[in-house]
Amino acid sequence: MKVEQILEYQKLDKEMFKLEKELRDNPHKKKANSLHETMKTAQERSVKLEEKAGNTLAEIDKVKKQLKTQQEKMAEFMAKDLNALSKQEVEKIASLKDKLAQNLQILEKNLTALAETVNSVLADFNKTIKTFNASKEDFAKCKAEYDRDAKTVEEKKKEVANKLSAIGKEIDGGIMEAYQKRRKENIFPVVVPLMEEGKGSYFCGGCRTQLSFASINKINDEGFANCDHCRRIIYKK
Ligand SMILES: [Zn+2]
Known part of the structure; x- marks a missing residue:
C-alpha cells in the first residue's frame, strides 16, 4: 500500500474537514442557539412570574378579608352607647379601639405593598413576554439563514464525499x-x-x-x- 494514496485522500478530506467546521461554526447557527436560550429563559421566567402574581393576589384576598373583619369590629365598638357603660368598660373599649386602629393601619400598609408587588410583577411579566416574542422572531430569521447556508455547504460536502469514496476504494481496508x-x-x-x-x-x-x-x-x-x-x-x- 502506497502512502501517497492515503495522503491524497487526506488532502481532499481536508476540504471536507473545513466544510464540517464551517457548518459547526456558522454564525447564524450560533446566534440561533443563543436566541433559543434567551427564549427558554424568558419562558421559565414568565412561568415563575405568573406563579408569583397568583400568590400575591391570594395574599391580597387574605389581607382584604382580615381588613373587613377588623373594620366590622371597629363599627361594632362605634355603635356602642358609651353612656350605658361603666367607666372601666369605657376604658377597655377605648384601648381595644386603639389596638384595632393600629391593626387597620398595618393591614392597609400591607395591602399597598402587595399592590405594588403585583404591579411590578405584571410589568416584569410584560417585559419578559416582549423579550420572548422578539427572540422568537429573530430566531426564525437566523434559522432560515442557517438552513440556507447549510444547504450550500451540504451540496459541496456531497461533491467532496463522492470524490473521497472513489479514492477510498483504492486504499487498504484496514x-x-x-x-x-x-x-x-x-x-x-x-x-x-x-x-x-x-x-x-x-x-x-x-x-x-x-x-x-x-x-x-x-x-x-x-x-x-x-x-x-x-x-x-x-x-x-
Ligand atoms: Zn501522536
Whole structure:
C-alpha cells in the first residue's frame, strides 16, 4: 500500500474537514442557539412570574378579608352607647379601639405593598413576554439563514464525499478503517509523518510524543504504526 494514496485522500478530506467546521461554526447557527436560550429563559421566567402574581393576589384576598373583619369590629365598638357603660368598660373599649386602629393601619400598609408587588410583577411579566416574542422572531430569521447556508455547504460536502469514496476504494481496508475511526473523533490530520529529532529519537508528527521501539519497528516493517498517545497513523517519509 502506497502512502501517497492515503495522503491524497487526506488532502481532499481536508476540504471536507473545513466544510464540517464551517457548518459547526456558522454564525447564524450560533446566534440561533443563543436566541433559543434567551427564549427558554424568558419562558421559565414568565412561568415563575405568573406563579408569583397568583400568590400575591391570594395574599391580597387574605389581607382584604382580615381588613373587613377588623373594620366590622371597629363599627361594632362605634355603635356602642358609651353612656350605658361603666367607666372601666369605657376604658377597655377605648384601648381595644386603639389596638384595632393600629391593626387597620398595618393591614392597609400591607395591602399597598402587595399592590405594588403585583404591579411590578405584571410589568416584569410584560417585559419578559416582549423579550420572548422578539427572540422568537429573530430566531426564525437566523434559522432560515442557517438552513440556507447549510444547504450550500451540504451540496459541496456531497461533491467532496463522492470524490473521497472513489479514492477510498483504492486504499487498504484496514488503514481506511483506522483512518475513519480517528476522523470521527475530529482528529485532523489523521496521517502524520514520523519525525526524527536528534539521533535515534523518533516522535509522532501529530502530538509530538516520543515513539516506543515497538512502534518504530512496526513502521520500519509495515510502513505504518499508530501513535500510542493520539492514535494517529504515522508513516515514514
Ligand atoms: Zn501522536
